[in-house]
Amino acid sequence: MAELRKGPFVLTNTLSRKKEEFVPLDPPNVGFYSCGPTVYSDVHLGNVRTFMSFDILFRWLKHLGYKVRYVRNITDVGHLLGDAADGEDRISKGARAEKLEPMEIVQKYTNGFHDVMRMFNIQPPSIEPTATGHIIEQIEMVKRILANGYAYEANGSVYFDVPAYAKKYAYGELSGRKIDELMANTRGTEGQQEKKDPLDFAIWKKAETEHLMKWPSPWGEGFPGWHLECSVMSTKYLGRTFDIHGGGMDLKFPHHECEIAQSVAADGQVPVRYWIHTNMLTVNGRKMAKSEGNGFTPQELLTGEHKLLERGYSAMTVRFFMLQCHYASTLDFSNAALQAAEKGLDRLMAAMSTLGKLKPATSAEEVTEEAVSALEQRCYDAMNDDLNTPVMIAELFEGVRMINSANDGKLALSEGSIAQLDRLFKLMVFDVLGLLEEQDAKGNDGAMDGLVQEFIRLRNEAKARKDFATGDAIRERLSALGILLKDTKDGTTWERA
RNA sequence: GGUCGCGUGGCCGAGUGGCUAGGCACAGCUCUGCAAAAGCUGCUACUGCGGUUCGAAUCCGCACGCGACCUCCA
Numbered sequence: 001m002a003e004l005r006k007g008p009f010v011l012t013n014t015l016s017r018k019k020e021e022f023v024p025l026d027p028p029n030v031g032f033y034s035c036g037p038t039v040y041s042d043v044h045l046g047n048v049r050t051f052m053s054f055d056i057l058f059r060w061l062k063h064l065g066y067k068v069r070y071v072r073n074i075t076d077v078g079h080l081l082g083d084a085a086d087g088e089d090r091i092s093k094g095a096r097a098e099k100l101e102p103m104e105i106v107q108k109y110t111n112g113f114h115d116v117m118r119m120f121n122i123q124p125p126s127i128e129p130t131a132t133g134h135i136i137e138q139i140e141m142v143k144r145i146l147a148n149g150y151a152y153e154a155n156g157s158v159y160f161d162v163p164a165y166a167k168k169y170a171y172g173e174l175s176g177r178k179i180d181e182l183m184a185n186t187r188g189t190e191g192q193q194e195k196k197d198p199l200d201f202a203i204w205k206k207a208e209t210e211h212l213m214k215w216p217s218p219w220g221e222g223f224p225g226w227h228l229e230c231s232v233m234s235t236k237y238l239g240r241t242f243d244i245h246g247g248g249m250d251l252k253f254p255h256h257e258c259e260i261a262q263s264v265a266a267d268g269q270v271p272v273r274y275w276i277h278t279n280m281l282t283v284n285g286r287k288m289a290k291s292e293g294n295g296f297t298p299q300e301l302l303t304g305e306h307k308l309l310e311r312g313y314s315a316m317t318v319r320f321f322m323l324q325c326h327y328a329s330t331l332d333f334s335n336a337a338l339q340a341a342e343k344g345l346d347r348l349m350a351a352m353s354t355l356g357k358l359k360p361a362t363s364a365e366e367v368t369e370e371a372v373s374a375l376e377q378r379c380y381d382a383m384n385d386d387l388n389t390p391v392m393i394a395e396l397f398e399g400v401r402m403i404n405s406a407n408d409g410k411l412a413l414s415e416g417s418i419a420q421l422d423r424l425f426k427l428m429v430f431d432v433l434g435l436l437e438e439q440d441a442k443g444n445d446g447a448m449d450g451l452v453q454e455f456i457r458l459r460n461e462a463k464a465r466k467d468f469a470t471g472d473a474i475r476e477r478l479s480a481l482g483i484l485l486k487d488t489k490d491g492t493t494w495e496r497a
Numbered sequence: 498g499g500u501c502g503c504g505u506g507g508c509c510g511a512g513u514g515g516c517u518a519g520g521c522a523c524a525g526c527u528c529u530g531c532a533a534a535a536g537c538u539g540c541u542a543c544u545g546c547g548g549u550u551c552g553a554a555u556c557c558g559c560a561c562g563c564g565a566c567c568u569c570c571a
Binding site: 329 | 498499500501502503508509510511512518519520521522528529530531532533534535536537563564565566567568569570571
């Protein structure tokens, strides 16, 4: 790795709310955990955004030379429903609604989730553990918390004792909450008579007889509490203290706060060194969420069959659209923005194709190799500055202009500069941003190409006899079929419009 | 009600004390048989009102508007 590419990698740590240099606990190893999906319904585009943001982090860490163990769980137990009156978990509710075994629901939506991840070229994590696969470990953790005096049993359930914990440790540090204010503002205590304090949360919950997913435990038949699985699985695979924990902003409180409390209460160690939170995808300024009913699935996105969509957009268009915004900012979905991204991505990809064919030149105004190196450095600086993909993309477009100008003979690039640009673009576009060429989606297969080439030949014959009317007619008719012919000084090329 | 955050050009969206972000759109020009593509040029903004400063979109205060969390949610 060239020296110029180095430099501190800085991440915004939610814990301090500041940018901090990232230094792993045990270099070159990095432990990274992110909260995965609850597999009881289709993931929507907002979920995708978060996993994509962490995909960028995963890719960048690996590029920097770290050996990353990325753990992303599958929540297949289901958390308690917000409506505490029925106490039924979400996976069970889904199963009843669809008349399926709970694990059928889990499998169906896990498969769907994986399909979506592949569609958006989001790399699989190193380990993808499931909550149901770690019931024993969860029971063990409940025992440790009980033994340390930070939980109590009530009627077959076990609750985390927040006031007891808060006497010794800071509860609410991550989300900036003060325990007194939390106590003053608690609402919805009905149906929670078992709790000693409204702030307490279940770490083991007694299952009613009709409950579908349940396991034996020292406290009777039940299921693990809302926040326990992440604590258990991160500890198991990454250790009691690990480097990075990520999740959506909406998980900060109470989920992540409870995770911290559980780990500290069980093992006496602060679990996470860097907390990273991604911001929400919004629609008309409102969070995209299942509960808002304003989400759509990736399939609807591709086909355009949803009332929010004017037409379909490719997965890579969406990926590019999302990466043009910083992960910590809200991103508002709109058709106009998607269409702008689509054109921008086309231009970027076209420039990469041009770059592959570019010949070295010296005749025109020369772009120095220093200028290309400076561009490369700015790309690294942007990524090292809290994964600033929008700035990195902006820099790439500076490179796009260099490439296109060189192609027009207005700028000269040396052989070395072309090679350097080629390396930089392939690295940043494919490896770091994780964009893919969509030639398959464009349908440029051999038979199609042969067919269009035949029309190009006919048109060239017409043009040679100055029969421009026929030449233009061929072009216009192909255009009506979505085939765009482009005359260049090196001949005619075609693409799908 | 409490806590936190945001308000940037026609649209999306970076920036965080002085220097053109970038993309898309639009207009003109160059190239071209005509198109398309590409390049160049133009449009050059920071919610409002005060304050700090030689200088603020950027820091501070107030107001207005919006959002997130406080309940499952990425």
